[in-house]
Structures are given as structure tokens and as C-alpha cells.
Amino acid sequence: MGKIEIGARREGAEVRIFISDNGKGMDILTLDRLFSPFFTTKENGTGLGLSVSDRIIKNHGGCISVNSRLNEGTQFVISLPLIQ
Secondary structure: OOOEEEEEEEEOOEEEEEEEEOOOOOOHHHHHHOOOOOOOOOOOOOOOHHHHHHHHHHHOOOEEEEEEEOOOEEEEEEEEEOOO
16 A cells, blocks of 8 residues: 655754655666656656756755655655744
């Protein structure tokens, strides 16, 4: 059964948001292009979702990273600076 977990925690001067699933994971070729505009693995996808998300997060001084293993799942981590 598919499972998605979402969490967040403060780490120093930033907040980290974690999104993970237990899906099929991604191979290295997919991971290398994941944030490229117009790259998609979906039949009806535009390939803009993650590239736009990456740009928005960077414009706010943050970063997004991904860790994925085939047949084990994927985890995205979004790090954003806290405003004092």
C-alpha cells in the first residue's frame, strides 16, 4: 500500500520540510534531470512542477534536495531560512 509522510522541524536558523513516500523510487538518469524544465516521466505532464518549485524555493533563500532508491521510495527535503 502506498504511503506518504510529511513533517517539518526547525534546525538552527532554518526550517526543514520532509516529504517522503514508499513508491517505486527513481533511477539516477531521472534524478539527474528531475529539476530541469519540461522534463517529465508522466504521459500528460508538462515537466514544469519541480523546476518552478525549485525556483520559488531558491528565490526565498532556500533549497530543495531529493534522495531516492529504486523500489524503496523517495524523500524530498525543502530547507528555508527562518525570518527573525
